[in-house]
Amino acid sequence: MNKNTNAWQAIFGAGARFFLICAGFSLIAGIVMFDILVLGNDIPEQSATEISQELFLLISSLCFFRLAAKHASSRGAYVLIASFFLCMLIRELDAFFDEIQHGFWKYPAWLIALGAIVFARVKAPGSTLNALNDFSRTAQFNTLCYGMAVVLVFSRLMGMGDFWQGALGDNYVRIVKNVVEEGLELFGYGLLMFGSISYSRQVSAK
Template identity: 40%
Template structure:
């Protein structure tokens, strides 16, 4: 009787350990996301209450926009170097975030002449398009596969917040109607820039998570990477 119980314990123990590991990884990810959201609010608050430059192009919020976009671009460049089976798709993402990084620095580039940011963006787009054309066989299928992966949800939601929601929710017409005679364009700017920072933070979080995914996939190609990403955190 004791032998059967021992065997059952031996059988269940790996499963219990795996469950605990997954729960631990979920808890870590939850805490990391919570910290990320708190950091976004803190950055905006520092601009508004401490630095008094919430509407400035040199604000902490704007600087974080650029840094997070650059960090995301570098992550996908690194992955493109390592993962030739998805290089076309990864170069596409790297190009997109590089262009977003350049656009976030338009105020500095305007010192050359107004609208000069279009030139480096054009160079980045052309360079990315050329490299993607060399790797066009590794674009469509990896793109379709990424929609099924959990980390890509953060990236795509972040993109939608930056490119769509922040623009719509931060439009002056909305806040003029809501605030009436008390309308202050600085308020609208704080809302819009704060939402953009949230979007960039989610993009960067998903990009970092994708490194865990790709590392797990290389180590355990026979296992489901969707499950493995959480287990590898």
């Protein structure tokens, strides 16, 4: 196989990845559109968008729990990452936990976080620091960072009520703010899921 053939294969592979990314982003936009155009809602807690956010977080968490089960040398790091995503999932389910007591989600989240730290320290010593360092050098780590930044920063800033009231004036309706904020959150969670799946496949292929 000559160098030109290898080059064409690499180019076609890159093109296929691009179209796959486009398809994933289209799916994310389609979920938000489904809520608005088909279900006719304003993206409440029980909506396709919110449920998809929770599903993306669950998949991300399971990817790292699966790696933790298979790779003892990095188990502590993977448990911490998986538990972090699990805590985010619990936070997204705050409306469900509010049925018990307002703000109750904090208790299971703290319990999981503390349990993960103790596990990494006691049950998986020596499998955290170096593994986290190696993970931070991967392309997937950058994807997860972008996803976290979209969820925790960009979506919050773009979802500020004062911003949309100033932009729309007398035409302000809350659904516009909700669509932008929740849509960006879903996009961020999508990045987290794609990065987690990609990293899981990369590690499993070694």
